[in-house]
Amino acid sequence: MNSKKSDRRRFLKSGATLAGLAAGGRQLANGQTQETPPKKIDELIAYGDRSRFVTSIRVPVAERHSPDEFGLTFHVLTPLQDSFGIITPSSLFYTATHRGAFVPDIDPREHRLMIHGMVDRPLVFTMKELKRLPYVSRIHFVECLGNRARPTHKTVQETHGLTSCAEWTGVSLSLLLKEAGVQNAASWIVAEGAEEVKGASSIPLAKAMDDCIVCYAQNGEPIRPQQGFPLRLMVPGFEGIYQIKYLRRIKVVDRYYMTYDDYGHINPDPKVAALTHQIGPKSVITFPSGGQQLSGPGFYEISGLAWSGAGAITGVQISTDGGASWQDADLRTPAYKMAHTRFGYHWKWDGKERILMSRCTDELGTVQPTRAEIAQYWNEPVDKVRVRGADNSVQPWRIASDGSVHNGLA
Amino acid sequence: MEAFTTGLPRLLVVAAVLWVCQTAWAQSPTYGLGKTPTAKEIRAWDIAISPTGKELPSGQGSAKEGGVLYVRKGCAGCHGTTGSGAHAPTLISRKDFHSAAPVFCLAPCVNDSNTMGVHSPFATTIWDYINRGMPLGKEGSLTPDEVYALTAFLLYKSGIIKEEDVMDAQSLPKVKMPNRDGFALPPEWKHGTPRLQGYP
Numbered sequence: 141m142n143s144k145k146s147d148r149r150r151f152l153k154s155g156a157t158l159a160g161l162a163a164g165g166r167q168l169a170n171g172q173t174q175e176t177p178p179k180k181i182d183e184l185i186a187y188g189d190r191s192r193f194v195t196s197i198r199v200p201v202a203e204r205h206s207p208d209e210f211g212l213t214f215h216v217l218t219p220l221q222d223s224f225g226i227i228t229p230s231s232l233f234y235t236a237t238h239r240g241a242f243v244p245d246i247d248p249r250e251h252r253l254m255i256h257g258m259v260d261r262p263l264v265f266t267m268k269e270l271k272r273l274p275y276v277s278r279i280h281f282v283e284c285l286g287n288r289a290r291p292t293h294k295t296v297q298e299t300h301g302l303t304s305c306a307e308w309t310g311v312s313l314s315l316l317l318k319e320a321g322v323q324n325a326a327s328w329i330v331a332e333g334a335e336e337v338k339g340a341s342s343i344p345l346a347k348a349m350d351d352c353i354v355c356y357a358q359n360g361e362p363i364r365p366q367q368g369f370p371l372r373l374m375v376p377g378f379e380g381i382y383q384i385k386y387l388r389r390i391k392v393v394d395r396y397y398m399t400y401d402d403y404g405h406i407n408p409d410p411k412v413a414a415l416t417h418q419i420g421p422k423s424v425i426t427f428p429s430g431g432q433q434l435s436g437p438g439f440y441e442i443s444g445l446a447w448s449g450a451g452a453i454t455g456v457q458i459s460t461d462g463g464a465s466w467q468d469a470d471l472r473t474p475a476y477k478m479a480h481t482r483f484g485y486h487w488k489w490d491g492k493e494r495i496l497m498s499r500c501t502d503e504l505g506t507v508q509p510t511r512a513e514i515a516q517y518w519n520e521p522v523d524k525v526r527v528r529g530a531d532n533s534v535q536p537w538r539i540a541s542d543g544s545v546h547n548g549l550a
Numbered sequence: 551m552e553a554f555t556t557g558l559p560r561l562l563v564v565a566a567v568l569w570v571c572q573t574a575w576a577q578s579p580t581y582g583l584g585k586t587p588t589a590k591e592i593r594a595w596d597i598a599i600s601p602t603g604k605e606l607p608s609g610q611g612s613a614k615e616g617g618v619l620y621v622r623k624g625c626a627g628c629h630g631t632t633g634s635g636a637h638a639p640t641l642i643s644r645k646d647f648h649s650a651a652p653v654f655c656l657a658p659c660v661n662d663s664n665t666m667g668v669h670s671p672f673a674t675t676i677w678d679y680i681n682r683g684m685p686l687g688k689e690g691s692l693t694p695d696e697v698y699a700l701t702a703f704l705l706y707k708s709g710i711i712k713e714e715d716v717m718d719a720q721s722l723p724k725v726k727m728p729n730r731d732g733f734a735l736p737p738e739w740k741h742g743t744p745r746l747q748g749y750p
Contacts, residue, residue, distance in 0.1 A: 209637055210628075210686060239639070239683070255584075256592050263584035264591070273581055319579045330598045337683040340598055344739040351741075391598050396735055398601055400679040403670045406733035413734040414746040450744060504742065509750035517750055529745070 196222035198232055199297060201286070204240075212240030213366070215286060217301025220426045220445070226279065226473050226480040228304035230359050235366045236284045236302065236380055238339035238401055244386055246334060248362075248370040253316075253354065257329075257392035260321030267356065267370055273311045276353060279479040281305040281447045283419050284380040285405070288531035291549045296429035299535060299547065303447070305480035308374045310355035313348050317392070322349075326392045330399065331373050334388035340399040341382050343375060345392070351376050351478075354387060376478035377418050377449030379530055381405070407528075415529025419449030421508045422532035423456055423483070423500040434543035437491035442469070445480045448502035449530075452476060455501045456483040462495035462536065462548075463510060469498065477503075494539040495548050510534040511549075599678040603723030606677065609694030610718035613711070616703025619696055624685050633707060638686075640665050642707045667708030671733050673717075673725040677701045698722070 179189065200206035201215040208214060218234040228234075248267045256262035287302035317329075322345070329348045332340040343352075353374040355363060363369045368385025375382040381401050396402065407413050423446035428434055446453045452475040457466040469485040483498070499508040509517075511533045515525035527533050536548025587595075599605050620626055625641075633642030643662040663669075666676045681697045683689055692700070702717040711717075711725060 254587055254592070254595055256587065256596070261579065262587050262592060264587045265584045269583045272583060315581075319581060319584065321578070332598065336687075336689045338597065338689070340682075344736075346741075347739050389595055389598075391596065393598075393600065395600065395602075397598055398670065398672050398675050399598065400666075400675060400683065403666065403675050404664075406669070406671070408732045408734060410734035410737070411746055411749075413736045415749065417736045417739075418745050420745055420749075451742065504744050506744050507750070513750040 196232065198234065199301075201302075202292075202298070206235075206240075208240055210240065212242060213237055214240040215284065215302060217297045218304045220296045220300055220303075220424070221429050221432065223426055223445070224482075226305050226445070226476075226482050227359060228306055228480075230306065230361070230364050230367065233304040233306060233358075233364075233367055234282075234284070234302050236286070237335075237385075238333075238337055238381070241335050241337055241339075243365045244335045245365065246370055246386060251334065251370050251388070253371060253387060254389045255316055255320045255392070256389075258323040258326040258394060259317070259392050260323065261319070263316075263320050265316070270311055270354065270356060270371070273315065275309055275311055277307055277309040277357075278353065278374075278376070279305065279307050279476045280374055280376045281419075281478060281480045282374075282380050282383050283422075283447070283449075283530070285416065285530055288527065289533070289535055289547070289549055291547065293430070293547055293549075295431040296424060296426050296535075299430070299549075300424045302380070303445075303480070305445075305447070306358045307360065308353055308355040308372075309357035309360075310353045310371075310374070313352035313354050313373070313390075314350070316354060316390075317349060320392070322392055325394050328393050328396055330389075330391045330393055330397045331382070331384040331387060332389040332391070333368070333384050333386040335386045338388075339381075339384065339401055340397075341384060341401045342393075342397045342399060343378075343382055347375060347378065348390075377451075379417060379419060382417075409528075412528040417530075419447070419530050420532035421448040421450070421453070421500050421502040421506050422446070423453075423498045423508055424535045425458075425496055425498050425537055428496065428539060428545045429537055430545055430547045432545045434489060434539065434545070436543060437489050440487050440489055442485040442487050442496065442498075443472075444469075444483055444498050446483055446498070446500035446508075447478070447480045448500070448506070449478060450506065451478065451503035453481040453500050454503050454505075456481075457499050457501075458485045458487075459497040459499075460487060460494050463497055463512075463534070466499070489539065491541060493541050496537045496539060497534050497548075499534050508532055508534055597678070597682050599674045599681075601672040601674050601723065603674050603719055606674070606719035606722060607694040608719060609698055610716050611695050611697070611699025611702050612716050613699075613702040613706035613713045615695075616699035616701070616706075619699055620703055623692070623696070623700075625700070628686065633704070634662060641667075641704055643668050665708065667704055667710060667728075669729050669732075671727055671730045673701065673705060673710075673722050673727055676704055677717075677722060 196219045198216045206213045216235040253265045283303035289299035293299045355372045371387040373384040373387045425444040427443045446456045456469040458469045469483040472484045473482040475481045512522045515522040538546045538548045628638035630636030634640040698717045705711045
């Protein structure tokens with residue numbers, strides 16, 4: 141524990157240095173960004189950088205800045221408008237923390253995973269032992285329950301930037317639970333992180349035994365600290381708060397534990413509870429999207445992402461007339477279960493104002509709903525509808541006749 | 551199954567199937583990796599407190615003691631002397647919050663309408679969270695007595711217990727929270743089923 145404390149201090153110190161740089165050193169008086177000194181060729185040979193002409197970055201959610209006044213990172217949005225394919229680079233993967241957190245600096249040699257509670261054989265694993273076990277690599281999205289479009293949002297980064305997708309590698313949670321021997325009366329697990337707040341969530345045992353992964357790698361390298369180094373639980377298709385970072389403990393229990401993170405999500409309506417934990421079929425057009433500019437009438441490839449917490453995407457449809465008619469888009473990547481799937485659609489813009497929308501269908505046949513359909517379900521006027529649970533409503537983008545693109549909810 | 555038309559064999563088959571299902575998850579280890587933690591190691595790590603309170607340690611505290619600690623431990627510095635309106639999440643709801651317009655916030659969002667006192671169905675959640683997550687930067691430094699006292703202080707200030715009530719491993723899980731019945735568990739999760747049947 142002592143080494144961890146000193147790591148924290150070191151982190152806080154370097155965090156202060158970074159904050160000082162951001163405040164003083166980076167921005168010149170004329171508004172231009174100061175160029176960082178070029179890296180030496182041997183540094184770049186060892187570890188590559190992106191081109192200095194590629195400047196896409198994450199941005200904190202407007203509702204609560206990161207770092208906040210305590211120096212905590214809360215929710216940071218991925219730049220979906222600049223994305224290609226289905227893999228989010230780890231450096232641009234969205235970040236969210238339980239209450240706002242410091243990123244812990246964990247020595248993997250010291251890290252342990254304990255499995256205990258209603259098991260026949262409590263076990264503690266080192267990282268080395270976990271890496272000796274049979275592993276799986278799968279592509280899955282992660283999405284935060286806070287990922288909901290608002291009329292005030294301008295870009296797809298703001299409306300949908302709390303979802304990202306990566307290849308995850310690790311040990312099946314079911315394998316570890318079988319090694320420990322889950323007892324018959326168990327029905328839930330509590331998974332807990334090692335960061336200072338030790339964020340914990342209750343997860344149904346049926347899900348834990350189904351397809352969850354105890355991951356040590358993301359996109360072909362050890363998981364990065366902001367994503368949970370050295371160990372993260374992947375609960376495919378469930379909202380982000382279940383994907384416990386810095387995973388240190390799994391306690392097998394016989395009830396919902398009502399942790400702090402659990403209680404933040406509870407709702408008296410069973411229908412809302414049903415819509416809260418798993419992500420529904422959802423899609424969004426990333427090009428053209430809010431804040432972008434079409435250069436004139438003619439051919440464009442509409443591009444976007446579709447995903448579902450229930451399985452694979454089987455189809456995506458596009459409307460260029462505000463939902464009056466729908467045409468099939470093409471899936472441009474393999475459609476993995478609980479993964480972003482890239483779609484494309486050939487479109488010739490006639491230079492007139494247009495509302496673009498996408499909607500997807502998943503392998504259960506569930507179709508992503510429009511806000512009008514959701515309003516009808518809850519019997520509310522469409523302009524006042526509150527989307528309960530995880531918001532998977534259709535996102536409209538308005539193409540103005542000058543080619544500028546705007547949030548269709550505004 | 552047609553062969554088993556009498557009651558007894560069919561029951562036996564059902565029993566056998568049930569037995570196989572039940573023991574499927576409790577099979578013997580295959581890989582033999584990992585070490586068995588000692589009871590002491592498990593106790594030291596096991597900070598998740600059930601609504602039944604079965605993991606609560608011995609110790610006790612009252613609202614009066616908690617009020618002193620609330621200032622001395624620095625809670626008031628971030629959460630405000632009244633427990634609301636400061637930078638850190640609201641701990642004690644303002645009395646008139648129902649008249650205010652609902653404020654949007656990201657989950658887990660804590661404002662006047664869903665402080666732990668108002669919203670959590672179990673007092674154990676408050677104990678668990680103070681113990682695991684507070685004070686910021688010194689997490690895990692509070693003794694059980696201090697956590698009981700601070701929990702009692704928040705419960706008293708939220709109008710849930712009396713000032714003289716002493717919180718301990720027996721009394722805390724029995725506290726009747728205002729939102730005790732105000733939550734629905736998610737439906738039993740099954741692979742390959744939609745979130746909510748009939749939802750568009």
